[in-house]
Amino acid sequence: MRAKLHYRWYTPYLFLLPGLALYVLWMIYPLGYEFYISFFDWKIMPGQTSEFIGWANYQRVLDDKNFWLALENTVRYTAVTVIGQMVIGLGLAVMVHRVFIAKRLFRGIYYLPVVTSWVVVSFLFQFIFSAHRGGLVNYTLIDVLHMLDEPVNWIGETNTAWIIIYSLGIWKGMGWTMVIFLAALQGIPPELYESAAIDGAGEIGQFRFITLPMIRRTTLFILVALVIGGFQVFISVYLITGGGPLHRTEVVLSYMYDRSFDRLWFGYGAAISYILAAIVVLVSFGQLRLFGQSDDADY
Amino acid sequence: MTVNNRSQRMFHWTILALLTLGAVIAMAPMLYMVATAFKPAAYVPEFPPKFIPDNPTLENFRTAFNSRNFDTALFNSAKVAVSTALLVTTLSSMMAYAFARFEFPGKTLLFYTILAMMMVPTMMLIIPQFILASKLELINSHTGLVLVYTAGGLAFNMFLLRGFFESLPYELEEAALIDGANQFVIFWRIMLPLARPALSTVGVFSFLGAWDEYIWALTVLTDPAKRTLPIAIQNFRGTRATDWGLVFAASLTAVVPTVLLFVFFQRYFVQGITTGAVKK
Numbered sequence: 001m002r003a004k005l006h007y008r009w010y011t012p013y014l015f016l017l018p019g020l021a022l023y024v025l026w027m028i029y030p031l032g033y034e035f036y037i038s039f040f041d042w043k044i045m046p047g048q049t050s051e052f053i054g055w056a057n058y059q060r061v062l063d064d065k066n067f068w069l070a071l072e073n074t075v076r077y078t079a080v081t082v083i084g085q086m087v088i089g090l091g092l093a094v095m096v097h098r099v100f101i102a103k104r105l106f107r108g109i110y111y112l113p114v115v116t117s118w119v120v121v122s123f124l125f126q127f128i129f130s131a132h133r134g135g136l137v138n139y140t141l142i143d144v145l146h147m148l149d150e151p152v153n154w155i156g157e158t159n160t161a162w163i164i165i166y167s168l169g170i171w172k173g174m175g176w177t178m179v180i181f182l183a184a185l186q187g188i189p190p191e192l193y194e195s196a197a198i199d200g201a202g203e204i205g206q207f208r209f210i211t212l213p214m215i216r217r218t219t220l221f222i223l224v225a226l227v228i229g230g231f232q233v234f235i236s237v238y239l240i241t242g243g244g245p246l247h248r249t250e251v252v253l254s255y256m257y258d259r260s261f262d263r264l265w266f267g268y269g270a271a272i273s274y275i276l277a278a279i280v281v282l283v284s285f286g287q288l289r290l291f292g293q294s295d296d297a298d299y
Numbered sequence: 300m301t302v303n304n305r306s307q308r309m310f311h312w313t314i315l316a317l318l319t320l321g322a323v324i325a326m327a328p329m330l331y332m333v334a335t336a337f338k339p340a341a342y343v344p345e346f347p348p349k350f351i352p353d354n355p356t357l358e359n360f361r362t363a364f365n366s367r368n369f370d371t372a373l374f375n376s377a378k379v380a381v382s383t384a385l386l387v388t389t390l391s392s393m394m395a396y397a398f399a400r401f402e403f404p405g406k407t408l409l410f411y412t413i414l415a416m417m418m419v420p421t422m423m424l425i426i427p428q429f430i431l432a433s434k435l436e437l438i439n440s441h442t443g444l445v446l447v448y449t450a451g452g453l454a455f456n457m458f459l460l461r462g463f464f465e466s467l468p469y470e471l472e473e474a475a476l477i478d479g480a481n482q483f484v485i486f487w488r489i490m491l492p493l494a495r496p497a498l499s500t501v502g503v504f505s506f507l508g509a510w511d512e513y514i515w516a517l518t519v520l521t522d523p524a525k526r527t528l529p530i531a532i533q534n535f536r537g538t539r540a541t542d543w544g545l546v547f548a549a550s551l552t553a554v555v556p557t558v559l560l561f562v563f564f565q566r567y568f569v570q571g572i573t574t575g576a577v578k579k
Contacts, residue, residue, distance in 0.1 A: 011482050012401035016409075019390035019453050026450035027416060030427035037426060044430075092321065095314045108565060109322045112329065115561045115568075117511035119529040120550040123536055124332050127344065127543050134346030136331055143347065171325065176572065183573040203310075232420045235513055239533070253422050261518060266426050273423040281418050 038270035050267070057271035066247045067272065070255040071279075077162075077251060078230030081169035085226055086219075088170065089177025094211070096178065097185045107182065111175035118172075122239040125168045129154040158248045161241050165249070168236050173229070177222055184218035185211065220291050224284050231280050252276045336360070336551045341544035359548035363535070368523050369549060372531035376510055376553070379441050379527060383448040383509035384502045391453050391501060392494065395460035396486050400472075413454050421451055422514055432519055439522045448509045456501045459571060463497040464490060500571035503564045507557055528553040 038057050040050040061067050096106050113121060128136035131153040133143075138151040154160045192210050201209065234253040237243060243250035243258060250258070252272065260269030330350055335341050337355040363369050397403075398410060428447060437443030467490070475485045491498065513529040520526055526534075532553060535546045561568060 006476065007401060007482050009403070012397045012403040012406075015393045015397035015401070015482075015486070019394040019457070020409075022390065022446060022450045023413070023453050026428060026431070026447055027424065027454075028412075030424040030431060031416070031419065033427040033430070034424060037430075092318070095318050098311070099314050099318055100311055101315070104565070106318050106322060107569075108562070110325055111568070112558065112561070113325065115507060115557050116329070116554055117513070117529060117532075117550075117557070119511070119513050119532055120332075120554055121328075123532070123546055123550065124328050127335070127547075128328050128331060130344045132344050132346070134344035134348055136327070136344070136348050139346070139348050171328070175325075179569055180573055183569065228418060228420070232422060234422060239536075253420070257422075257425070257514075260426050261429075266430075270426050273420075273426065277419050277423050280420055281415075284418050 034270045034273060037267055038274055040267045042266035042270070044264055044266060053267070057267045058275070060268065061271045061275060066250060066255060067252075069247065070243075070250040070252050073162075073249065074231055074233065074251040074253075077166065077169065077233050078227055080166050081173065081233075082223065082226045082230050084166070084170035085173040085177045086222060088174045089222075090181050092174065092178040093181035093185055094207070096182055107179065110178050113172045114175045116172070118235040119239065121168060121172055122236045125164050125236075126155065126240055129164045131156065155241065158245075161249055164240055165233075165236050168240075169230075169233065173226070177226070180218060180222055181215065184215040188214045220287070223291070224287050227283060227287065228280055231276065231283075332547045333551060335543055336547040338544050340542060342540055342542060344543075359542075359544040360552070362545055363549045363552065368526060369531050369552075371524055372526045372528050373552065375441065375526060376528040379444050379448070380506045380509040382441075382445045383452070384506040386445060386449045387452045387456055387505040388498055388502045390449065391456035392460050392491065392498060393486070394453065394457045395464055396490060398457070399461045399464035413457070417454050417458075425514065425518060428515075429518055438519050439525050440519075441525065443519055444509070444512075444516060444527070447515055448505075448512060452505050452508060456505065460494065460497055460501060463494055467493055496567060496570070499564060500567040503560055503567060504571055507560065510553075510557060 039052060039054060041053050041056075042050045092106075092110055096103055096110075099106065130136075130138070131151060133139065133151045135151065135154075137154070138148075141148045142151065152160055154164055188211065192214070193206055196206050196210055232253060233251050234257070237249060237251050237254045238257070241249040243254045247255065253276070256269050256272040256276070259265045259272065331348065334350045334352055336359055337357070338345070338349075338352045339354065339356050339358055398406070432438055432440075432443050432447070435443075437446070471489050471493075472485050475489055480488070511529060512527070513533075516527045516530055517533075520530060528549075532546065532549045535542075535549050
């Protein structure tokens with residue numbers, strides 16, 4: 001039986017008011033305002049009038065080859081880094097869960113990149129992927145592993161530039177995935193494994209038939225969160241390639257930022273933002289629908 | 300888990316070896332950053348790369364602190380991050396308490412609106428937020444940073460704290476009510492002290508978020524005296540010849556406080572990021 005507290009009718013609103021005022025002003029209102037902006041040829045200079053142009057901004061975005069390329073790049077980034085973070089994160093979690101010493105140390109080390117600023121690690125990856133032979137990655141591939149003969153100009157070409165951005169995304173995020181998987185693994189009752197072992201299930205069988213089903217909800221949560229995060233990739237691209245050359249490595253948000261704050265096409269940028277948000281919301285619901293099944297997806 | 304036979308012992312040592320190898324790979328970029336910060340005039344990476352500099356020097360740190368408002372940026376970031384942490388903790392705990400303990404018209408609608416908003420990419424709102432900041436004369440203003448960071452952090456932290464408040468028993472509040480305390484006294488004197496671990500989590504997360512925030516600061520700060528750390532670091536990166544030692548000395552100065560916070564609060568970090576993700 002849930003107890004009821006007595007309070008005046010306006011008390012809850014007093015608790016909500018200060019936070020909610022800020023939230024409405026800087027989150028809810030901008031969301032609506034941006035929709036409005038997206039229908040205008042928006043002028044930012046005082047004195048100029050913005051012209052209402054209906055859906056024209058959306059039409060222009062959908063006709064813009066650079067936008068489609070940026071979207072494709074974003075989807076590819078999301079696919080690669082989400083899979084990378086989930087596979088490596090789960091692998092690490094399983095191992096950290098089983099290791100008999102230094103559990104916290106390993107957890108801490110793998111988590112460290114997560115708490116490091118995106119700006120710092122973007123420059124750091126630029127540096128270790130330096131085109132010089134002394135660049136850490138080139139040196140490792142040539143002089144330590146003998147996999148290459150010549151130093152690679154990583155930043156110089158679109159495909160290799162993506163390798164920098166992908167590996168940064170996976171390296172920075174895998175610790176987050178690991179910590180959450182680890183918490184889920186620790187929540188599985190050990191009796192399940194004991195009885196499975198008695199029934200003769202090996203390590204792989206136990207993983208397949210106990211671990212994976214038991215962490216299903218957590219996996220879904222991680223998937224949805226990482227996909228939302230993947231679509232928001234910006235800082236690494238902006239600082240490592242700047243979207244170039246010729247918008248070849250642009251992602252949706254870097255392209256939106258370029259159009260909005262470089263060209264000052266605010267209406268156009270607003271339309272790109274709305275299209276991206278719609279995609280993210282649809283993809284999130286799609287995943288919950290597809291993988292959530294009978295589960296009560298209450299988050 | 301008892302290590303009771305030979306093959307199991309092998310299994311455990313293999314895991315340890317793999318994890319150590321992985322940790323070395325994961326840490327290598329960080330360690331290389333530290334090493335480079337202590338190398339003089341690192342315009343190109345030296346060959347072969349050295350994790351322990353031949354002639355370690357503090358020159359880069361000296362140059363960083365003597366130039367381009369770097370110490371101002373450090374101070375600005377500290378000011379903005381502490382203000383954001385205090386504001387987010389206060390406001391989100393009040394909102395969380397309202398959602399955890401009260402029934403009121405509009406509660407469900409409000410709750411799901413905030414929940415749904417969490418799916419919206421934060422950066423998507425940068426255009427209207429920028430226009431709003433211009434109208435309110437919050438460009439080049441640290442108040443503007445703190446307000447936007449706080450608004451952006453409220454939802455997640457409110458959900459985190461709501462879960463915590465809901466897990467607390469009602470008895471304490473009932474006893475206090477009988478003693479004549481009002482809701483605000485109960486919240487301040489009973490609930491907040493009980494929620495201290497969760498509040499620490501919220502405070503640390505909000506501090507780090509504001510400390511590292513780049514995009515909004517990049518967009519609204521043009522006055523060099525107002526810069527925060529990420530922008531100051533970017534300026535050291537420059538456009539042409541980059542003294543990487545300088546960049547990483549500045550980076551290290553920004554990263555060390557976050558690492559210390561993480562080391563001291565590791566327990567809260569784990570709690571904060573696993574709340575909601577793992578059904579208890």
